[in-house]
Amino acid sequence: MTATMPLPDRRVAAPPRVSVARCYRFELVKLVSQWRIRLSVSACWIVPGLFVAAVSRQSTLPSDTLFGRWMHATGWAGPLVVLGFAGTWALPLLTSVVAGDVFASEDRLGTWRHLLVAVRSPRRIFVAKALASLTVILLLVAGLGCSSAAGGVAAVGDQPLVGLDGHILTPSDAAGRVVLAWVCVLAPTLALAAIGLLGSVVLGRSPMGLLLPALVALAMQLAQMLPLPVAVRLALPGYAFIAWNGLFTGPVQLGPLLIGVAVSLVWAMAVTALAYLLFLRRDFTNLTGDGGGRRAITTGLVPPLALLALTVAVVAATIPATGSGIRQDKVQRSVATTFAHLYRRQTDQLNRPDVTEAQLRVTAVCDKGDGQVTAEGAGNDWRCVVTWHLPGVQAAGTAVYQLDITADGRFVADGDGPKEVNGYFLVRTPTGNAPNPLWQFDSNVELLSTTRKG
Template sequence: MTTLPAPTPTVATSPAHGPAGRAAGLGAVLAWEVRKLVAQLRVRVVLLAALVVPVPVALAISAQSQPPKDTLFGRYATTSGWSLALLILGFAGQWALPLLTSIVAGDVFSSEDQHGTWKTVLTRSTGRSTLFWAKVLAATGFAVVVLAVLGAATIASSVLLGGGAPLTGLSGQTIGDGQALVLVAAAWASTLPPLLAFTALAVLISVATRSSAAGIAAPAALGLVMQLVGALGSLQGLRTVLPTTPFEAWHGLLTAPRFTGPLVEGLVVSAVWAAAALAIAYVLVRRRDVTGG
């Protein structure tokens, strides 16, 4: 591997090198990783899609003559924009969010394999731990940004383009617009812990398989399988420990009285999954032999 393929944005040495030519610190390496991400067309397209796609989705669902009653909040999705935003949140948690975060997290390590650049980044600029955490932080940051963009775009387009009826909560109660905005935004925000768990899972798969295709597709596919398994009523114990279950923890915010047990449980489950996946990925990166590749 002597030639460097063109697609890797070879951001020059200056931000990666610390003072006096020593290995760069975490901040510098993070800045370097972020610049590499921002330079990728794929990342820009995903962010743009997260911003724009909710508009046609909201329009398409509102225009249906029969509301999608078989899904939670589908019953009033055509008459209430708040319901529409929560219906889309339900679908997003099932597969869209794991897929969106994997597009970066599932590629951030394996792209170095694809381009054969491990030796370049490790021998010249920084240590493995610093590089590992910089990449994880960059992927985490992208997850936060994509959730914020998708959530804000969905809520805005649903409320502006959907029906004007008030939100019907999960205890049958009617929720006023002011409170509905807070609750719907909180519901979207509550999917961050499982989203970060999937980010860590994508990082692990990216590190372990050294394949971007697997890193991007596998977490989304795993998420779908977990959703199906979690929906089986007979596997209650398994459901509790799956990282897909916290994607539904926001239901408790919309009942009266509210319950937050699943949110706390989801936070713990997500943290365990993220910690375990990152720990394994870290060991794999530390022990990896890059001299051959």
């Protein structure tokens, strides 16, 4: 009998998969090591503060920008001016630079094989890259908000802020609403970041993936300028970039803001899930493929269009508004409310006896196109005659305003007399000349129907 020796087990244990935490740290270091990311972070934490501080000390203010005319009066107007610019240009471009290139960079460098060998899990790779890009984007948004607020308060001071409808916000209330406004725009920023992830996965090394969030944001801005129905306007994932204005009215217009934030979050989750599924289906053994192709592009395009149709249908079925949402009664109510608040501010500037809104009994009669067209919708041909009463005075006061109302409900009211009320940019106060709050003012028309009468 011959003895047989057992053969040694030559199987080699597979190395453990890299944890998500380690992969996340690795991807975050890769992002931060890029010069354009470092430059973007530095710019977001330095430039807004310097800009706000410099503009607040200039004699000419950006009065065509929301809250721009109040940058001399309070430091809390500056971060809102920056927020308006950021929602239009800065945040779409920043999400393009970060999220739009996070997967495409691996295609350009040809490093997918090395990364897959090291991590051994496409799922962990996607999660780590998504979390790393989200971290950088949050850092950029925080820098824009904190820097602009610090610059404004340092240059002008912690003073009360005039709200969008003319009522006065205390410094603490203004600070809280400014912070909340910046938090709310995170939702549409995340939606654009998700679109960037999708473009980076689907389009591979193509530069269109890098530009996709900015192009989508530009398309949404152009759409907001069109006379779209309210349901379509609120169903766009970028509407929360505008709806934060409602935080600075009294009472707060939460309806459009909550809808805009909810739609943006739905888009962020759905588009990220789509990018995740497409990434897992990718064939990494094909050295010439980069995730693009007609089929991938179609797969990445059809679901977002279906999501847009779904959100429009849901919003249209739930909101109490039709058409443009800009009606004559809403315009008249908004003009009258804002004028009453600002009239009291002018009264205080001129050291006159204080009056209340109830005593003033302000009303406004507005028409469009000299009464030749239906008084609804956007346009620069609105005209309003404001009437108010003073205690102990028989004759009522009147003032005329020309209105330019944009499709999203914001308007600028330009005083057209009498000169004693709104005819001059400055008013002479006991302490010197000061900006006349009734000369020109910003306000907005709430697009959703309300139960308030007036």
